[in-house]
Amino acid sequence: xxxxxIGAGPAGVVAAETLRQLDSSSDILLxxxxxxxxxxxxxxxxxxxxxxxxxxxxxxxxxxxxxxRRIEILQERVSTISTDNRSVRLESGNVEAYDRxxxxxxxxxxxxxxxGVDLPGxxxxxxxxxxxxxxxxxxxxxxxxxxxxxxxxxxxxxxxxSCGVDLTVVELENRMVPxxxxxxxxxxxxxxxxxxxxxxxxxxxxxGIASKDSQLMVSLSEGEEILADLVINxxxxxxxxxxxxxxxxxxxxxxLVDQNLRTTCKDIFAAGDVCQGRDFSTGDYTVQAIQPTxxxxxxxxxxxMTDGQxxxxxxxxxxxxxxxxxxxxTSFGAWEGIDGGQSVECSDLARFRYLDLQFDGDVLVGANxxxxxxxxxxxxGLIQTRLRLGVWKERLMDNPLQLMEAYVAVAHGVSDGRKPxxxx
Amino acid sequence: MExxxxxxxxxxxxxxxxxxxxxxxxxxxxxxxxxxIKVFEFEHGRHTVPYTCTQCAEAWCMQACPVDAIVLNxxxxxxxxxxxxxxxxxxxxxxxxxxxxxxxxDSGKVVKCDLCGGNPACAAACxxxxxxxxxxxxxxxxxxxxxxxxxxxxxxV
Numbered sequence: 181x182x183x184x185x186i187g188a189g190p191a192g193v194v195a196a197e198t199l200r201q202l203d204s205s206s207d208i209l210l211x212x213x214x215x216x217x218x219x220x221x222x223x224x225x226x227x228x229x230x231x232x233x234x235x236x237x238x239x240x241x242x243x244x245x246x247x248x249r250r251i252e253i254l255q256e257r258v259s260t261i262s263t264d265n266r267s268v269r270l271e272s273g274n275v276e277a278y279d280r281x282x283x284x285x286x287x288x289x290x291x292x293x294x295x296g297v298d299l300p301g302x303x304x305x306x307x308x309x310x311x312x313x314x315x316x317x318x319x320x321x322x323x324x325x326x327x328x329x330x331x332x333x334x335x336x337x338x339x340x341x342s343c344g345v346d347l348t349v350v351e352l353e354n355r356m357v358p359x360x361x362x363x364x365x366x367x368x369x370x371x372x373x374x375x376x377x378x379x380x381x382x383x384x385x386x387x388g389i390a391s392k393d394s395q396l397m398v399s400l401s402e403g404e405e406i407l408a409d410l411v412i413n414x415x416x417x418x419x420x421x422x423x424x425x426x427x428x429x430x431x432x433x434x435x436l437v438d439q440n441l442r443t444t445c446k447d448i449f450a451a452g453d454v455c456q457g458r459d460f461s462t463g464d465y466t467v468q469a470i471q472p473t474x475x476x477x478x479x480x481x482x483x484x485m486t487d488g489q490x491x492x493x494x495x496x497x498x499x500x501x502x503x504x505x506x507x508x509x510t511s512f513g514a515w516e517g518i519d520g521g522q523s524v525e526c527s528d529l530a531r532f533r534y535l536d537l538q539f540d541g542d543v544l545v546g547a548n549x550x551x552x553x554x555x556x557x558x559x560x561g562l563i564q565t566r567l568r569l570g571v572w573k574e575r576l577m578d579n580p581l582q583l584m585e586a587y588v589a590v591a592h593g594v595s596d597g598r599k600p601x602x603x604x
Numbered sequence: 605m606e607x608x609x610x611x612x613x614x615x616x617x618x619x620x621x622x623x624x625x626x627x628x629x630x631x632x633x634x635x636x637x638x639x640x641i642k643v644f645e646f647e648h649g650r651h652t653v654p655y656t657c658t659q660c661a662e663a664w665c666m667q668a669c670p671v672d673a674i675v676l677n678x679x680x681x682x683x684x685x686x687x688x689x690x691x692x693x694x695x696x697x698x699x700x701x702x703x704x705x706x707x708x709x710d711s712g713k714v715v716k717c718d719l720c721g722g723n724p725a726c727a728a729a730c731x732x733x734x735x736x737x738x739x740x741x742x743x744x745x746x747x748x749x750x751x752x753x754x755x756x757x758x759x760x761v
Contacts, residue, residue, distance in 0.1 A: 237671065240672055477665055501695060
């Protein structure tokens with residue numbers, strides 16, 4: 181059996197490891213198109229802050245890790261897949277055959293359709309190579325414009341600010357991280373950043389970028405123009421599917437898969453950012469570009485690629501945790517609420533603390549939190565087990581901050597008069 | 605024989621010795637806010653429930669870590685955070701459905717129970733044997749671990 185995996189991010193690497201655990205005899209080839217050992221994009225903000233070196237971003241630390249597991253790594257780019265011949269063609273012209281194929285090619289930054297977005301000095305922050313370029317241009321006093329206050333934009337703010345740059349954030353929507361946080365919490369993140377000397381322009385569009393002497397002139401929708409030494413494009417990412425155009429593999433926003441993460445072509449699977457997998461909360465098939473989903477997809481796909489190991493994927497919970505200049509925000513599941521649902525929120529605006537819970541009857545289905553980190557994982561636990569809160573629902577409606585008490589009581593049987601016994 | 609923490613909340617008096625012992629053992633301070641074991645109060649202290657990581661087999665935290673900073677300690681069975689590898693991304697803190705791995709702002713890293721390397725200070729400090737460290741086989745019916753399975757997104761068929 182020859183397994184071929186395209187993409188050396190978390191989904192691809194976890195799939196390779198799982199394949200090896202399930203079948204000690206198969207051949208496993210992991211193809212990645214960057215000239216680095218498999219690494220985590222999630223660690224890049226911490227690299228930019230100087231808290232780790234490049235090796236600190238590597239997914240696995242031992243230099244011989246993959247070799248010891250007989251996982252062959254090839255640094256090449258796949259140009260096409262031939263499902264008839266069960267092979268992939270590489271840009272070098274070489275061809276690699278497969279019995280089972282996993283597509284875990286991730287996503288790439290998109291650029292807004294504006295003039296000047298390809299000029300030197302305009303960078304995405306996505307790869308280790310991007311990080312090197314940004315670090316080289318982010319010296320103290322330099323002017324940086326960040327396009328997009330989404331997850332990636334927000335998480336690199338601290339690194340940029342700590343370099344001493346003069347920072348302006350431009351966001352199209354009316355708040356920060358609009359696809360993760362609601363109006364109140366997204367607004368609070370904006371105030372938090374402004375207090376720390378960052379200029380945040382929401383409801384604002386970058387109309388174009390032009391060279392001006394050795395700098396860049398950024399034109400905004402309000403008619404304003406700002407000079408920049410560096411423009412960082414963090415306006416969004418898109419699944420890497422363009423090489424699949426003539427493959428016969430069906431693609432919507434991401435690659436279409438069934439509940440086994442099988443694509444529409446025989447013996448071909450998809451996982452991670454490129455895969456339009458099942459969402460736990462809605463049951464719909466959507467792209468979730470998050471680390472826990474990539475890992476779960478990698479495991480599920482690898483199991484289903486192995487004979488006799490079929491598993492069904494019940495869906496991943498969309499969840500995120502973000503540190504914006506020291507203010508930690510989280511979102512879980514149906515944080516925007518559901519039809520016929522109920523919600524409760526509480527806030528301490530002066531201390532930048534906020535919690536919003538969304539219910540379906542007495543079941544927690546979503547949450548947004550700001551400035552709260554202790555035991556935050558129980559929100560996932562409560563949502564994903566669909567645990568009925570009973571009397572604790574009303575107690576949470578009175579005081580949402582009792583979340584951990586509600587969890588301990590309901591999950592471990594205090595509320596019904598019994599006291600729990602647990603073991604590690 | 606691998607040992608586990610066994611918690612019998614019926615025996616807990618809410619004295620918080622476990623929290624003090626944990627913070628002192630791990631951080632050198634008597635500070636319950638640093639403790640990796642927490643005692644929750646119900647009905648104004650009528651019930652108190654000590655609560656910490658069960659070192660669950662699913663190891664959600666370890667699976668979610670993008671930089672291999674959480675590892676299985678083969679000697680103790682604990683999932684240990686390697687502080688020098690942890691970048692502080694906090695993904696493990698939302699992945700753990702028990703809420704027992706937490707971000708520590710002072711260090712910029714996550715912390716969780718590591719069974720004190722095989723001699724848990726909380727169990728040693730507990731005066732009523734509400735927290736004991738005993739052979740895993742004898743901890744009996746394990747409600748919490750069973751519950752862990754329900755969070756799984758994977759169903760074998």
